[in-house]
Amino acid sequence: MSKEHDKGMSLIVKVITRLTVGLILLFGIYIVLHGHVSPGGGFAGGVIIALSFVHLMLAYGKDVALKKLPKTAMSFFESMGAILFLSIALLGFTGGYFFLNFISKGEPFRLFSAGTIPLSNIAISLKVGAGLFAIFVVLVLLKFEWEKKE
Amino acid sequence: MIIYLLCLILFCCGLYCILRKRNIIKIILGIIIAEYAVNLFFILVAYRMEGRSPILSSEVEIVNMVDPLPQALVLTAIVIGLATTTLLVALAMRIYEKYKTFDITKIKELRG
Amino acid sequence: MIELYVLLIFMIIGAIIAIEMKDILSSVIAVGAVGLGLSIALLILKAPDVAITQLVVEILCLIILIRATLKKDLPFSTTGRWLLNTLIAAGFIMVFLFVAIKAFKDLPEFGYPIMRVADTYLKEGLVKTGASNFVASVILDFRAYDTLGEATVLFTAVIGVLAIIRRIGRKKKDEVVEEDDE
Numbered sequence: 001m002s003k004e005h006d007k008g009m010s011l012i013v014k015v016i017t018r019l020t021v022g023l024i025l026l027f028g029i030y031i032v033l034h035g036h037v038s039p040g041g042g043f044a045g046g047v048i049i050a051l052s053f054v055h056l057m058l059a060y061g062k063d064v065a066l067k068k069l070p071k072t073a074m075s076f077f078e079s080m081g082a083i084l085f086l087s088i089a090l091l092g093f094t095g096g097y098f099f100l101n102f103i104s105k106g107e108p109f110r111l112f113s114a115g116t117i118p119l120s121n122i123a124i125s126l127k128v129g130a131g132l133f134a135i136f137v138v139l140v141l142l143k144f145e146w147e148k149k150e
Numbered sequence: 151m152i153i154y155l156l157c158l159i160l161f162c163c164g165l166y167c168i169l170r171k172r173n174i175i176k177i178i179l180g181i182i183i184a185e186y187a188v189n190l191f192f193i194l195v196a197y198r199m200e201g202r203s204p205i206l207s208s209e210v211e212i213v214n215m216v217d218p219l220p221q222a223l224v225l226t227a228i229v230i231g232l233a234t235t236t237l238l239v240a241l242a243m244r245i246y247e248k249y250k251t252f253d254i255t256k257i258k259e260l261r262g
Numbered sequence: 263m264i265e266l267y268v269l270l271i272f273m274i275i276g277a278i279i280a281i282e283m284k285d286i287l288s289s290v291i292a293v294g295a296v297g298l299g300l301s302i303a304l305l306i307l308k309a310p311d312v313a314i315t316q317l318v319v320e321i322l323c324l325i326i327l328i329r330a331t332l333k334k335d336l337p338f339s340t341t342g343r344w345l346l347n348t349l350i351a352a353g354f355i356m357v358f359l360f361v362a363i364k365a366f367k368d369l370p371e372f373g374y375p376i377m378r379v380a381d382t383y384l385k386e387g388l389v390k391t392g393a394s395n396f397v398a399s400v401i402l403d404f405r406a407y408d409t410l411g412e413a414t415v416l417f418t419a420v421i422g423v424l425a426i427i428r429r430i431g432r433k434k435k436d437e438v439v440e441e442d443d444e
Contacts, residue, residue, distance in 0.1 A: 031314070035395065035398050036392075036393035036394070036395050036398045036399070037393070037394050037395060038205065038395065039203075039205065039310035039311045039313075039314055039395065040311065040314060041225070041311060041315075041395075041397070041398050041401070042402075043225055043226070043228075043229050043315050044311070044314045044315040044318055047229070047232075047315070047318040047319055047322060048318055050322065051318065051321065051322060054322070054325065058325075078417075078420065081413075082413060082417060085409075085410070085413060086410070089406065089410065099403070099406040099407070101390075101391060101392075101403055105391065105392030106392055108206075108208075108388055108392055108393075108394055109206075109208040109394055113392045113393070114391055114392040114393035114398075114399070115391065115392060115403075116402075116403075117391065117392075117393050117398055117399065117402045117403060120402045120406070120409075121398070121402065124409065124413065127413060127416065127417075128229060128416065131233070131416055131417070131419075131420040132232070132233075132322060134420060134424070135233070135236045135326075135419075135420055135423050136322070136325070136326065138240075138423060138424060138427045139236065139239065139240065139243070139326060139329055139330075139423070139427070140329060142243065142427050151366070151371075151372060152267075153263070153266060153267065153270065153372055154366055154369070154372065155363075155366075156267070156270040156271070156274065157270065158359070158362055158363075158366075159274055160270070160273055160274050160277060162355050162358070162359065163274060163277040163278060163281060164277065165354075165355055165358065166281065166351055166355060167280075167281045169350075169351040169354060169355075170347060170348065170351045171281070173286070175286050175290075175327075175330065175331055176281070176286070176289065178327070179280055179281070179289060179290065179293050179327075180281070182293055182297075182323070183277050183280070183281075183293065183296060186273075186296060186297060186300050189300070189312075189316075190300055190303060190304070193304055193307050193309050193312065194307065194372065195369070195370075195375060196307075196309075196375055197307050197308065197372070197373060197375070198373060198374070198375055198377075199373035199374065201308050202308060203308040203309065203310050204308075204384070204395070204396035204397060205310075205394060205395050205396065205397075206388060206394040206395075206396075207394075208394075215384055215396070216307075216308045216309070216375075217375050217377050217380045218380055218383060218384070218396040218397050218400050219379055219380050219383065219400060219405075221309045221311060221312050221397050221400075222397050222400040222401040222405060222408070223408070224309075224312050225311055225312055225315055225397065225401060226401065226408060226409060226412040228312070228315050228316055228319050229315070229319065229412065229416065230412055230415050230416065230419075231319075232319045232322060232323055233415065233416050233419035233420065234419055235323060235326070235327075236326055236419070236423055237419050237422050237423055237426075239326055239327065239329075239330045240422075240423045240426045240427055241426060242330060243330055244426055244427075
């Protein structure tokens, strides 16, 4: 067994995690992208994406999870989500006012429709996912003084 | 009307927990319960008899939808609630590190 | 609607168990049961977006609360003015209940909402935004200012957690600060 498998939970948990974590991430992306035609949206999808990384971290330990998504990438995605959402709002000024839905609406009930709503969903999911995973990482890695002595 | 009353009783459970308990984690749990009750109350106000969920379909025409506006407000409120709960948990963990207890009466005695 | 009553009574029983249980881990799990019951109740009330979000948020909230309560023994002081405190709390809740029940008389009857604003959204939503999910069109087009404010609050909360947890500023001379804490 390689060295990175020493930490974390038992072998059964790791094998099941390896099979399911990709599916959870894909499901989150699906929920985000279909937010305007079916139930879901940026908030739920973002939390599901964060939960997939949380799942990886609980099973394999912090090293593997932080190799997949480093802290710099996390802060980058968090800031990027905020800036993307704000710039979508500001781009509405090209047509008239703040938060104008300036792209063409397209045909209803299709994936590529509804103007800026899918783009805003993607921005919000980046922000929510990166932010909640950052909070989780910080709370888990916090070690108190008496825990260090053990 | 009875359903509003049940929702109010759930809120009062959370309120009693906030007012009466001494453990910080219990107080956080009370805040979470009260928040659930408020979210549920918004959705209850929005419900319409024999209503359908506010999503159009391409095949059948759906009439008599429920009110989408409180649902949109609650959707953002849930995520904000999670973020503020984690803020409270972080504060509680810091308090435990400094005073070695979650009991608020002992924290008051140990000030300084 | 009988299933809604059953679910609400289940949630109230779960909340009472969560409040009165001595063991903290058990009460955290009871709160998880309350949240899952709320998720099913939202599904019955025809709010699938909110139900999905509530389900997912509940799981993450449970993980974080369990992290906060693990490995901590909790000595309790049960002495003190038990009777007075309970009476004050009960009196406050009674006043609250009295005012709230008076206020409930002005609410519309359950099942018959006043939909003055929402009628406009339901009529013109598909034409104006092109999204068939009306909740998405309300939060991201008609009322996007709300979402912008929510994003700000979330950002502030994340920064607050990072600022509370980080250890720089309390460093002693010969102590090496680990990068993990930031």
